[in-house]
Amino acid sequence: MTPFGIRKKLKALLGGGSKAPQKPAVPKYTVTFELPDGSTFEVSAKKGDSLVLASGRGASPIATGCADSTCGTCHVEVLAGAEMLSPEDDAERNTKAENKIPEANRLGCRTEVLGEGVRAKIVNVFGEEAYMP
Numbered sequence: 001m002t003p004f005g006i007r008k009k010l011k012a013l014l015g016g017g018s019k020a021p022q023k024p025a026v027p028k029y030t031v032t033f034e035l036p037d038g039s040t041f042e043v044s045a046k047k048g049d050s051l052v053l054a055s056g057r058g059a060s061p062i063a064t065g066c067a068d069s070t071c072g073t074c075h076v077e078v079l080a081g082a083e084m085l086s087p088e089d090d091a092e093r094n095t096k097a098e099n100k101i102p103e104a105n106r107l108g109c110r111t112e113v114l115g116e117g118v119r120a121k122i123v124n125v126f127g128e129e130a131y132m133p
């Protein structure tokens with residue numbers, strides 16, 4: 001008997017059975033991104049995904065410039081579904097103020113998708129020259 005066989009036998013004796021516990025399904029939502037040229041693309045985002053992560057599943061991801069939410073490169077204009085995004089925190093407010101980003105915009109790297117109906121305009125597209133106000 002292999003060590004794996006022993007493990008299975010112990011699991012059966014202890015009542016573990018062969019079925020692994022099921023993880024609860026994470027809800028998924030469709031997010032629509034609009035590009036500066038007016039074209040759009042849709043992606044599927046899991047609840048809690050950042051807008052940057054979600055946009056990375058499409059052809060034109062949001063550009064990023066830092067790993068600590070301080071540069072503001074990833075800011076997006078929320079066109080619809082703002083109530084389906086995570087609330088803004090002090091770090092996001094400070095970064096927007098320091099980089100003169102309009103208050104209505106959100107930082108894609110800090111903003112999480114929490115529901116259906118989000119539509120956001122990407123200001124800086126990955127691979128293109130970044131625009132900062």
Ligand code: FES
Nearest residue numbers: 065069072074109
């Ligand atoms: S990538 Fe720098 S603030 Fe989001």
